Amino acid sequence: MIPFTYTRAGDAAEAVRLAGRGDVKYIGGGTNLVDLLRETIERPAALVDVTGLSSAIEPRGNGGLLIGAAVRNTALAEHRDVRTRYPVLARAVLAGASGQIRNMATVGGNILQRTRCAYFYDTEGSRCNKRSPGQGCDAIDGFNRTHAILGASSSCVATHPSDMCVALAALGATVHLEGADGARTVPLTDLHRLPADHPEIETVLEPGELITAVELPPLAAAARSTYRKVRDRASYAFALVSVAAALEVDNGRVKEVRLALGGVAHKPWRAWAAETALRDGPATTRAFRAAAQAELAAANPLPDNGFKIELAIRTITAVLGELAGSDA
Amino acid sequence: MVTKDFSIRINGTAVGPPADPRVSLLDLLRETLQLHGTKKGCDQGACGACTVLADGERIVSCLALAVQYVGRNVVTIEGLAGDDELHPLQRAFIEHDGFQCGYCTPGQICSAVGMAAEARRGVPSHVTPDLTVGEVELTHDELRERMSGNLCRCGAHNGIVAAIAETCAGERK
Numbered sequence: 001m002i003p004f005t006y007t008r009a010g011d012a013a014e015a016v017r018l019a020g021r022g023d024v025k026y027i028g029g030g031t032n033l034v035d036l037l038r039e040t041i042e043r044p045a046a047l048v049d050v051t052g053l054s055s056a057i058e059p060r061g062n063g064g065l066l067i068g069a070a071v072r073n074t075a076l077a078e079h080r081d082v083r084t085r086y087p088v089l090a091r092a093v094l095a096g097a098s099g100q101i102r103n104m105a106t107v108g109g110n111i112l113q114r115t116r117c118a119y120f121y122d123t124e125g126s127r128c129n130k131r132s133p134g135q136g137c138d139a140i141d142g143f144n145r146t147h148a149i150l151g152a153s154s155s156c157v158a159t160h161p162s163d164m165c166v167a168l169a170a171l172g173a174t175v176h177l178e179g180a181d182g183a184r185t186v187p188l189t190d191l192h193r194l195p196a197d198h199p200e201i202e203t204v205l206e207p208g209e210l211i212t213a214v215e216l217p218p219l220a221a222a223a224r225s226t227y228r229k230v231r232d233r234a235s236y237a238f239a240l241v242s243v244a245a246a247l248e249v250d251n252g253r254v255k256e257v258r259l260a261l262g263g264v265a266h267k268p269w270r271a272w273a274a275e276t277a278l279r280d281g282p283a284t285t286r287a288f289r290a291a292a293q294a295e296l297a298a299a300n301p302l303p304d305n306g307f308k309i310e311l312a313i314r315t316i317t318a319v320l321g322e323l324a325g326s327d328a
Numbered sequence: 329m330v331t332k333d334f335s336i337r338i339n340g341t342a343v344g345p346p347a348d349p350r351v352s353l354l355d356l357l358r359e360t361l362q363l364h365g366t367k368k369g370c371d372q373g374a375c376g377a378c379t380v381l382a383d384g385e386r387i388v389s390c391l392a393l394a395v396q397y398v399g400r401n402v403v404t405i406e407g408l409a410g411d412d413e414l415h416p417l418q419r420a421f422i423e424h425d426g427f428q429c430g431y432c433t434p435g436q437i438c439s440a441v442g443m444a445a446e447a448r449r450g451v452p453s454h455v456t457p458d459l460t461v462g463e464v465e466l467t468h469d470e471l472r473e474r475m476s477g478n479l480c481r482c483g484a485h486n487g488i489v490a491a492i493a494e495t496c497a498g499e500r501k
Contacts, residue, residue: 006349006395027396034352034391035372047349049396074385078451083459094454098477099443101373103385104392235454235476 001037008049012178012212018048019208021180026050026210028070028109031101036114039123041131051106053212057081063218069108069176069211073097073164076107086216088225088244092167095229098236108211111165111175111191112203115158115266116238117147129155130199145304146240149312150265150296156199157302159263160192161238166262167227169270170244173216179209188214192267199266221248221256228319229262230311239263241312247323249283257320259295261312271295274316283324285317292316333399338363339407345395353397354378354389357404365405365434369479376478379435379442380404386442388477405434408441416498417441420491428482436478440492443474444499466496 009015015026025044027033028051036042054068057079065081076082077093097105119126119139127136139147139157147157165188173188191203205211225246231237242262248255257278259271274295281287292313299309335342338361346356354371357363357380369377371390378389381403409415417437420426427433447464455473456464464470471489480488 001350004349006393008396008398027393029391030393030396031373031388031391034393037350038371047393051396074446074451078449083452087459090452090459091454094452094456098373098376098388099446099474100376100379100386100388100439100477101391103442104387235473 002040002043004037004044005046006049007046008052010052012050012053012210015048015050015053015210016178016180016208019046019210021208022046024048024208026108028106029072029101029104030109031097031105032109032113039121041114041121041123050108050210053108060215060218065216066176067107067214067216069106069213071107073102073105073107073110074099076164077102084223086167086171086219086222086225088170088222088227088246089164089167089216091227092163092229092242092244095227095239095242096163107164107214110162111168111188111211111214112205113162114202116161117158118143120158130158130195130202133198133200140302143304144302145307146238146263147302147305148265149299149301149305149308150261150269151194152266152300153195153197153199155197156195156266158195158199158266160265160267162268163227163229163239163242163262165192165268166242166260167244168214168216169268170225170246170258170260171216171219171222172258173214175211176213176215177205177209178212179206181206183212185215188268189270195266202266219246219256219258221246221258224248224323225258226319226323228315228322230315241308241315243312243315243319245316245319245323247283247320249324252283254278254281254283254287259316259320261295261316264299264308264312271316273297278320283320285321288320288324289313289317291320336394336397336399337401339403345398349393349395351394352390353380353392353394353402356394357389363404363406366438367431367434369432369435374479375432375435376439377432377435379439379478381438381442384442384445386439403438405438408437415441417491417495420495421488424487424491424494425484426487426491427480427484432478432480432482436475436480436488439475439478440495443471443492444496447474447496466493468493471496 369375
């Protein structure tokens with residue numbers, strides 16, 4: 001690690017003031033940032049500790065839920081309202097990392113965690129446009145079975161590693177931000193960017209802007225929702241493909257559906273095309289598979305990761321079938 | 329008026345935070361305090377050998393900056409039991425051969441203590457069928473999933489699971 005100063009902020013306003021627009025990183029649980037500091041991939045002059053921000057989970061007047069940025073992952077998955085009204089979110093959090101890391105990691109930090117692409121971490125031996133813009137990407141011609149099949153570019157094929165964000169994308173969550181120019185909200189699905197020519201710019205956050213909370217809208221369909229993660233080990237591994245889904249079936253037809261994919265793109269991937277194909281249509285295995293195929297039609301595989309296309313199609317079909325249950 | 333606490337409590341003793349904020353909690357324990365029970369395995373959060381308890385919650389001390397734990401209460405393997413005593417889990421690990429080389433053992437035991445507390449208060453896991461139940465039954469599948477953040481390269485996992493299962497069952501009697 002290169003030297004940095006450390007300050008603990010008492011609240012969001014103080015954190016934003018301490019950060020200014022300078023070379024500063026906010027630190028939550030540190031489960032990703034400490035590693036990145038140690039590898040000198042992150043080299044901030046100062047850290048502002050934001051674990052003292054709100055760690056409350058509060059009901060909203062509209063029936064939604066407001067989740068403070070400093071809520072730990074375990075606390076989120078444990079919360080009664082999350083478990084009963086948004087099970088996809090509890091399941092996604094529990095599918096990620098280990099018990100120890102979930103106790104440390106915050107909601108804000110989870111959203112802003114960086115890719116686990118091995119070439120991004122290999123500071124000594126690999127080229128990476130995300131780490132050193134303009135350098136080139138060794139993953140594209142390298143070992144890329146874990147990399148992106150959707151929305152990637154010729155400069156970056158990394159994936160976003162979060163499970164939680166996939167559920168948040170499906171649920172239509174909104175991210176609350178606070179910065180030097182005031183507060184604003186951004187839909188979670190618009191927060192992360194696709195890599196295009198600038199994979200080093202991963203979100204729409206302005207310099208010094210801080211995530212203060214995540215808001216879940218009221219969503220009746222979320223009561224029947226789940227998360228399925230396909231990975232190389234049964235536990236404690238990043239996703240090859242994951243699916244977050246909510247489904248409401250009425251009289252054999254899809255009344256409401258929410259679908260998002262993880263492990264396939266530079267951002268949590270909301271499956272808008274599949275949702276459109278499914279809505280108001282029959283809740284059948286055939287329709288589920290056709291919708292999944294429609295979503296994956298845009299996939300562009302690398303030499304080692306073509307298997308992810310069929311894996312994603314089958315996982316979507318299976319998860320929707322599970323949620324439809326006897327209604328299918 | 330509440331006095332602001334600028335120290336970290338480690339096994340009951342107040343310790344000043346390091347002057348350099350880059351020092352991990354793990355390095356503070358091992359290098360400064362000479363508490364060598366907590367082990368450094370991967371130093372990147374993958375193996376769990378450095379697991380300690382912070383306010384009763386298990387964490388990996390390698391990914392924790394020590395300065396972030398000011399005001400917190402940290403317990404390491406050295407602080408789990410009294411001076412001449414063993415924690416029930418330590419006894420169970422001996423009974424069930426829950427180790428070979430022993431390097432992962434302090435982390436396994438601290439993790440299991442935190443894990444048991446999580447299960448008692450009803451924290452679900454990836455393999456919990458029903459998210460709405462209040463208290464989780466620690467089946468072998470539950471134990472293996474909940475302990476997946478602790479690796480044992482000797483392969484003593486069967487003994488480890490047996491030791492934890494027996495201890496947790498005993499606590500519930």
